[in-house]
Amino acid sequence: MIDIIKNRLKQGYRTSKFPDEDPGLPERFRGRPVIRPELCSAGCTACVDACPTLAIGKQGDGSQSDGKQGPLALDLGRCLFCNECTAACPEGAVAFTKDHRLAASRRDDLIVTSDEAKLAESLGDEMRRLFGRSLKLRQVSAGGCSACEAELTALGNVVFDLGRFGIQFVASPRHADGLVITGPVTRNMSEALRIAYEAVPPPRLVLAVGACGISGGPFIGSEDHLGDAAAVVPVDLFIPGCPPHPVTILDGLLRLLGRLKRG
Amino acid sequence: MSPTSRFASIRNGESLDFSKIPVVPIEDFRSAVLKMAAANHRLCALLCSGKDGRPPGSLLAVLADDTGGKLYLAASQPVAGYPSLTPDLTQAHLFEREIYEGSGVLPEGHPWLKPVRRVSADKVAFFQEQGAEVHEVAVGPIHAGIIEPGHFRFQCHGETVHHLEIQLGYQHRGAERLLREGPDRRSLAVAEAICGDTAIGHAWAHCAVREALAGATLSLRAEALRAVVLEVERLANHIGDLGAISNDIGYLPATAYFGRMRGDFLNMLMTVSGNRYGKSMLKLGGVAFDLPAEMRSSMIETIKRSVRHLAEVGDMFFGEPSVISRLEDTGTVSRKICDDLGLVGVCARATGADRDVRQDHPFGLYRFRHIPVIKLDSGDVFARAMVRFLEAQRSLEFLSALIANLSEGSAASPCGAPAANHLAVSLVEGWRGEVCHVAKTGRDGKYEWYKVVDPSFHNWMALAMALRGGEISDFPLCNKSFNLSYAGHDL
Secondary structure, eight states: OHHHHHHHHHHOOOOOOTTTSOOOOOTTOOOSEEEOGGGOOTTOOHHHHHOTTOOEEEOOSSSOOSSBSSSEEEETTTOOOOSHHHHHOSSOOEEEOSOOOOOBSSGGGGEESSSOOOOOOOOOHHHHHHHSSOEEEEEEESSOOSHHHHHHHHTTSTTTOGGGGTEEEOSOGGGOSEEEEESSOBHHHHHHHHHHHHHSOSSOEEEEESHHHHHOGGGTTOTTBOSSGGGTSOOSEEEOSSSOOHHHHHHHHHHHTTOOSOO | OOGGGGSEEEOTTOEEEGGGSOEEOHHHHHHHHHHHHHTTOEEEEEEESOOTTOOOBOEEEEEEETTTTEEEEEEEOOBSEEEOSTTTOGGGHHHHHHHHHHHOOEEETOTTOOOSSOOOTTTOOOOOOOSTTEEEEEEOSSOSSSOOOOEEEEEEETTEEEEEEEEOOTTOOOHHHHHHTOSSTTHHHHHHTSSGGGHHHHHHHHHHHHHHHHTOOOOHHHHHHHHHHHHHHHHHHHHHHHHHHHHHTTOHHHHHHHHHHHHHHHHHHHHHHSSTTOTTOEETTEESOOOOHHHHHHHHHHHHHHHHHHHHHHHHHHTOHHHHHHHTTSSOOOHHHHHHHTOOHHHHHTTTOOOOHHHHSOOGGGGTSOOOOOOOSSOSHHHHHHHHHHHHHHHHHHHHHHHHTOOOSOSBOOOOOOOTTEEEEEEEEOSSSEEEEEEEEOTTSSEEEEEEEOHHHHHHHHHHHHHTTSBGGGHHHHHHHHOOOHHHHHO
16 A cells, blocks of 8 residues: 555656646647648649548649649548658648647538638537536447547546546446547448447537548548448537547547637 | 478568469368478468459468578469368468458368458357356447447356357458558558557558568668667557556556556657657658657657656556456466467467567567567466566667667668569567568559458457456456457458
């Protein structure tokens, strides 16, 4: 017992000051990308050709569909934050910033065309009254590689300590206010996911976490999955990343609940 | 005639012209594989060229001589069916189920030819025990925690588990098929997502087959940087697992401290590569990010601190008699089961097997710098926990020596196009165990076959064996002590 107490004293206080303070992410952390299409040289498609998931492309006026004409756009829902585009671009027109804020309320809000961010909006008054101070979530992995799952688990550790916000992962969908879905929704998991969703009493929330859950991620186009969480259930919050950093997930949750004091 | 005469041999991370691999009638293939296995060669991979359930197909076996550091390859002439190897070679059981499911080539006489990844709840048969007071417990695919899906079916008598059948496949995303479409610009991203906690292990195995096919050579610095991140990945996972084991036995101080220390290593990977799982760290020909001097010195400081913290928390955890009594004699796997099933990694070393790719088939930097192999022989949860603790300590020592003496050179070298009609095999000791990638190119230099064997593929059956005769309430603890990958198995 005395060893446990001694060890406890040595460990000190480890909980992150986030969200009151900056999360202090390292230089090489790849957060929200900014694109500056005005720097693109005419006809250059270096980033488009390098992207493993076709997340970056040029949006035409509708007449062009090869992703190589028109102004540059980056889909955060497909993006793996892998650096291939920035390494390929000769002009520095694509860059990742250290901004951890990525979550959005609508799929379309994940399309980046400049340095502007369309961040997640908070729930309406009634939903905030219900969930604002106590939100219970059930996680369903439907083809997740375990990286997103590991970051969701990490939210419960002493550093991120999700419980201090009244948010908790629970064992049964019956006890939950919503689902957190990871993975591209494999064919083999689609039925179980539907059943879990039906088991959550309404009103209920659905969060899609990670590139796979939002777009299929690196597995885009495979016939063994349905493509994304939204193919099975309506999604209220999209949290991009491969996997998203725990503070990115936390930021999304707190925005949804209208609990962030600063931008 | 020596059994090896029917095989071509290569070393880990080498490629060879496919025409050099002997193609023999299936009877000869079968008997040669059995003879090799009887002479202590381990089945790393068994695959079939057939696709989309349309036989015939040609079988290919990769057998490892762990003491001689060689890999033996042989192929069979195309067949639509053959006498199953499994009745004579247990190690083949899951490979043959996979072959039947993927290619339609029938291993005749396989004792339990169930689907591996084409699961549909109402179509899968389970072994059922009959008798008074015998009951069945079904769990999953969705489990209580934040964990991947899989189905577990227990046959119990009271608390005692007589049999556990594990049905996976729910995570099947088609990773192998996407890899087989390559090499292309997304191949590496797919490899990194085979199993997210082993992103570096799988990325390395993928890059190594691709580099072997192209005949690319890496700078010593690039090899060293790969070893750095592989060991950091091992540390994050081993320490995280110790925390998860503490959690499952209700010893929460250690859960909190190990959990926090796991974060230190994920953050180290993020500092180096920008991603907490080291995704995008590796690239063909080397690594995408170098280690500047100031980053090296801060890593050495973190490592020094971690050596102290790990010892303190480890001593607290393993010094607690109630912890030891909960871990000892729980979920025991014997050495015989280990060898019959061809277990790899931590699970194998916890039964006393001297089996570690870093030692037996050294790759990359491990050809020049050695890391001691840890083995214990009790085969229980205690052994699996202790192997992790001791390996984490060895990794810390290895890292501090390596980072302090990093060779000069470029972090990445060019890697050309893959040679046509070649086959390459790469083994990497990921934190769970042996990660194996096998790739064969066709005439156009594109992949014809791409096979991934995650260590979990070998080891899931060991979890079922560990439960036999144990209590069903020990299942969560046993499961944590293996901590196998669902996605890595399901691909």
